[in-house]
Amino acid sequence: MLKKILTYLIVAGSALLTGLLVYAIVILAGNYVIDNEKLVMNNSSSLVDESGELITRVYIENRQPVSIDTIPDHVQEAFVAVEDHRFYEHSGIDFRSISRAMYRNILAGGKAEGGSTITQQLTKNVFLTNEKSWLRKIKEVFISINLERRYSKDEILEMYLNQIYFGHGAYGLQTASNLYFNKDVSELTVDEGALLAGLPKAPNNYSPINDPDRSKERRDLILSLMENQGFISAEDSVRLQGKTIALDLQNPVKDEALYTYIDMVMDEAEDRYQLSQEELMTGGYRIVVPMDRSLQKSTYEKLQNDVYYPEGNEDAQASVMMMDSESGGVLAVQGGRDYVRLGLNRVNVKRQPGSTFKPIAVYAPALESGAWNPYSMLRDQKLAYNDFAPENYNDKYEGELSMYDALVQSANAPAVWLMNEVGINRSLDMIGKFGFKITDHRLAIALGGLREGVTPYELTKAYRAFNEEGRVIEPYFIKELYDHNGEKIGEASPVQTEVISKQNAWNMTRMLESVVTDGTGTAGTAQTPIAGKTGSTSNELVDGATMDAWFVGYTPSVVGAVWMGYDSTTEDQYLKEGSSFPTVLFKSIVNDLPSERLNVAFEKPDDVEDLSPPIPLIAVEDLKASMRVGGKGLLSIDLEWTPSEDERVRYNVYEVHNGEREQIAANVEGGTYTLSRLNPFSSKTYEVVPYDNNVGSEGEASNIAEADFSLGFSF
Numbered sequence: 001m002l003k004k005i006l007t008y009l010i011v012a013g014s015a016l017l018t019g020l021l022v023y024a025i026v027i028l029a030g031n032y033v034i035d036n037e038k039l040v041m042n043n044s045s046s047l048v049d050e051s052g053e054l055i056t057r058v059y060i061e062n063r064q065p066v067s068i069d070t071i072p073d074h075v076q077e078a079f080v081a082v083e084d085h086r087f088y089e090h091s092g093i094d095f096r097s098i099s100r101a102m103y104r105n106i107l108a109g110g111k112a113e114g115g116s117t118i119t120q121q122l123t124k125n126v127f128l129t130n131e132k133s134w135l136r137k138i139k140e141v142f143i144s145i146n147l148e149r150r151y152s153k154d155e156i157l158e159m160y161l162n163q164i165y166f167g168h169g170a171y172g173l174q175t176a177s178n179l180y181f182n183k184d185v186s187e188l189t190v191d192e193g194a195l196l197a198g199l200p201k202a203p204n205n206y207s208p209i210n211d212p213d214r215s216k217e218r219r220d221l222i223l224s225l226m227e228n229q230g231f232i233s234a235e236d237s238v239r240l241q242g243k244t245i246a247l248d249l250q251n252p253v254k255d256e257a258l259y260t261y262i263d264m265v266m267d268e269a270e271d272r273y274q275l276s277q278e279e280l281m282t283g284g285y286r287i288v289v290p291m292d293r294s295l296q297k298s299t300y301e302k303l304q305n306d307v308y309y310p311e312g313n314e315d316a317q318a319s320v321m322m323m324d325s326e327s328g329g330v331l332a333v334q335g336g337r338d339y340v341r342l343g344l345n346r347v348n349v350k351r352q353p354g355s356t357f358k359p360i361a362v363y364a365p366a367l368e369s370g371a372w373n374p375y376s377m378l379r380d381q382k383l384a385y386n387d388f389a390p391e392n393y394n395d396k397y398e399g400e401l402s403m404y405d406a407l408v409q410s411a412n413a414p415a416v417w418l419m420n421e422v423g424i425n426r427s428l429d430m431i432g433k434f435g436f437k438i439t440d441h442r443l444a445i446a447l448g449g450l451r452e453g454v455t456p457y458e459l460t461k462a463y464r465a466f467n468e469e470g471r472v473i474e475p476y477f478i479k480e481l482y483d484h485n486g487e488k489i490g491e492a493s494p495v496q497t498e499v500i501s502k503q504n505a506w507n508m509t510r511m512l513e514s515v516v517t518d519g520t521g522t523a524g525t526a527q528t529p530i531a532g533k534t535g536s537t538s539n540e541l542v543d544g545a546t547m548d549a550w551f552v553g554y555t556p557s558v559v560g561a562v563w564m565g566y567d568s569t570t571e572d573q574y575l576k577e578g579s580s581f582p583t584v585l586f587k588s589i590v591n592d593l594p595s596e597r598l599n600v601a602f603e604k605p606d607d608v609e610d611l612s613p614p615i616p617l618i619a620v621e622d623l624k625a626s627m628r629v630g631g632k633g634l635l636s637i638d639l640e641w642t643p644s645e646d647e648r649v650r651y652n653v654y655e656v657h658n659g660e661r662e663q664i665a666a667n668v669e670g671g672t673y674t675l676s677r678l679n680p681f682s683s684k685t686y687e688v689v690p691y692d693n694n695v696g697s698e699g700e701a702s703n704i705a706e707a708d709f710s711l712g713f714s715f
Contacts, residue, residue, distance in 0.1 A: 041172070043484055056255060062169050063175055066173065075185070075190075079161065082197050122147065124140060126159075190226075190240055195218075208245050209249070259339050261291055261477065290329025299333075312576050318346075318563060320347075323475050325464055325555075328475050330477050361446055363415075375403065377697060390447060404511055408515050412446075424443065434499055448535060459561045473497075475494075513529065524583055525587060531554055535579055551579060612648075623702040625640075639675075651690055668688075687702045687703070
C-alpha cells in the first residue's frame with residue numbers, strides 16, 4: 001500500500017514538475033518573442049490649417065487609435081459577442097472553445113468553426129506571419145498567454161480594436177467609424193457597432209458599400225448573438241434588426257491638388273526636424289501648415305486649364321509657388337500640371353530665369369553701390385563685350401535710358417552695360433545674399449543667362465526682399481509640429497536677413513509696379529496692385545521660340561513665381577509665346593486671394609523717401625514764334641507752346657540757323673519764353689525740347705517755328 005502511495009506521489013510530482021516546466025517554457029518563450037515595439041501601431045498624421053481644420057491625413061495605414069474609455073460598452077460587447085464570447089473568462093487560450101470547434105469540424109468533415117480568441121487574433125496580426133505550421137501555432141499560444149499576463153483585458157481589447165482592418169483603407173475602430181458613419185467612435189449606436197463588428201472577418205465581403213444586403217445579414221446575426229449572451233434584450237434585438245443600414249460615407253478622396261504641398265511638408269519635416277517620411281506617416285503627428293486651402297485648389301485648377309497656355313502648347317508644363325510675404329509661410333504650391341506623389345517637383349527644378357534676374361543681378365547691386373539711382377542714365381547702345389554682344393528684344397536703341405525705363409522696358413543693352421560698370425564681383429556678392437548659389441562669372445548673368453539656372457522657390461524667396469524692406473526669409477511649410485501626445489515638438493521661426501536697404505527695396509517696388517502697369521507685365525488684369533518682372537529665354541534651336549517663360553512678383557501681402565515651359569525643350573517642343581502667359585496666370589491666381597488681401601496698396605515705410613514717377617518728356621508739336629516791336633529791346637520774339645500737364649517738366653530753348661543749333665535758354669517753366677532781337681533783317685528759327693532736370697535728360701525736339709512780325713507795340 002505504501003509503495004502504491006509513493007508511486008502515485010512520484011507520478012503526481014513528476015506530472016506537476018513537468019507542468020511547471022512546460023509553463024515556465026511557455027512564459028520564457030512567450031516573453032522572448034514579444035516585441036513591445038510591435039504593439040505600437042501605425043498612426044496616421046494629420047495636416048491642419050492655422051484654424052485647426054483638417055486638410056488631409058498622411059499614412060501608411062489610415063489609423064487613429066483611441067482609448068478603450070471612449071468606446072461605448074455596447075460596441076465592445078458587439079465585438080466580444082461575435083469574436084470571443086468567453087473573452088473575460090479565459091487566459092488567452094480558450095481550450096473549451098478549441099475543443100468545441102474541433103468536435104464540430106470533425107462532424108462537418110472540414111473547418112466549420114474557429115477557436116481563436118481576441119488575444120490570439122491580436123497576436124497573429126501583430127507578431128506572426130501568415131505561415132501555416134505547428135511552430136507558428138505554438139508561438140501563437142506562447143505569446144497569447146504572455147500577453148494576458150502582461151496586459152489587462154481592457155488593454156488587450158483596446159489594442160485589438162485599434163489594430164484590425166475594416167475595409168476600404170480603414171484601420172482601427174475610430175477610422176472605420178469616421179469612414180462609414182462620419183462620427184466619432186463614442187457616438188456609435190448599438191446597431192452601428194454591430195455592423196462594424198461584423199467586418200473584420202471578411203471586410204470586402206461584408207462591406208456595406210460593396211454588398212449592403214449581406215452586410216445587414218451579418219449585422220443582424222451579431223445582434224442575435226448579443227441577445228443570446230445577455231448584452232441586449234430580445235425586444236431591442238428585434239427592433240434593431242428591423243432598421244435599414246444608414247451610412248454617411250466619408251471615404252477619403254485622393255486630392256491631387258494637395259500632392260506637391262504634402263511632399264514639401266514631408267521634405268521639410270526630414271530636413272528641419274529629422275523625421276523620416278515613414279515616421280511622419282506612422283507616428284500620429286499633427287502638422288499645422290500655413291496653406292490657404294482655397295488658393296491651393298485654385299492654383300491646381302488653373303494649371304489644368306489650357307486657356308492659360310499658348311495655342312499649340314496645351315501640353316506644356318507649369319509650376320507655381322505663392323508665399324505669405326510677411327511670415328514666409330507657403331500659401332500654395334504646385335510642382336506641375338500632372339504632379340504625382342514623390343515625382344518631379346518643378347518648383348525645385350533649376351531653369352534659366354531670363355529678365356526676372358535683372359532686379360537681383362543688376363539693379364539691386366547698382367542701387368546699393370550708391371553710384372546709381374532709379375533715374376540715373378544708362379547707355380542703351382548695341383555694344384560688344386569681347387565675344388558677348390547683347391541685343392534689345394526689338395533691336396531698337398535709344399542711346400540713353402534711365403534705370404527706371406530700362407527696367408520697365410526690360411531693355412537688355414543697358415542692363416549689361418550697368419553690370420559691367422558695377423562689376424561682376426559686386427553683382428555675384430549681391431546674388432549670394434539673395435540666397436542663390438551660382439558659379440557663373442560672366443556678363444550674361446545680367447540677362448539671366450546661367451549655366452544651371454535657378455528655381456521658382458529661390459526666386460520667390462528673393463523677391464520677398466523687395467516687398468519687405470530689403471529682407472529675405474526662408475519659406476516654410478510647417479508652422480507647428482505636435483507629436484501623438486499633443487506635445488509641441490517644433491515650430492517655424494524663420495530668421496530675416498537684410499539684403500538691401502529699405503530705401504532701395506522701396507525704389508525697386510516702385511519700378512516693378514511700373515513694369516506691371518506700363519511695361520512688359522501689362523498682360524492680364526488684377527484686382528490688386530502688383531509689382532513684378534517678366535522673363536523669358538530663347539530656344540536657340542528655333543528662331544523666335546521660347547524655352548522658359550516667367551513672371552515673378554508680389555502684392556502687398558503675397559509673393560510668388562510662375563514658370564511655364566517644357567521639361568525638355570527641343571526643335572519640335574517649345575513655347576510659341578513668351579512671358580505674357582505666365583503673367584496672366586499669376587494675375588488670375590492673385591485674383592483668387594481672400595478679399596482682405598485684395599485692393600490694398602503698397603505702403604511706403606515711414607523712414608524712406610517715395611520715388612516719384614518718371615517725368616514724361618512729351619514732344620511739343622505746337623510751338624509758335626512771333627516778332628514784335630518793344631519789350632526789353634527794339635524788337636522781341638515771343639515763343640509760345642502748350643506745356644506738359646506734369647509741372648515737373650522743364651524746357652530748353654534752341655535757336656536754329658543754317659542747320660546749326662544753339663541753346664539760348666535752359667530749365668524754362670511753363671509754355672512761354674521771350675527774347676530780344678536787335679537785327680530784324682536776320683531770320684532765325686526756334687525749337688524747344690522737354691527736359692528732366694532730375695536726371696539731366698532731354699526728350700524729342702519740337703516743331704521748328706519761324707518768327708512772324710506782329711503789329712503789336714509795347715513800350
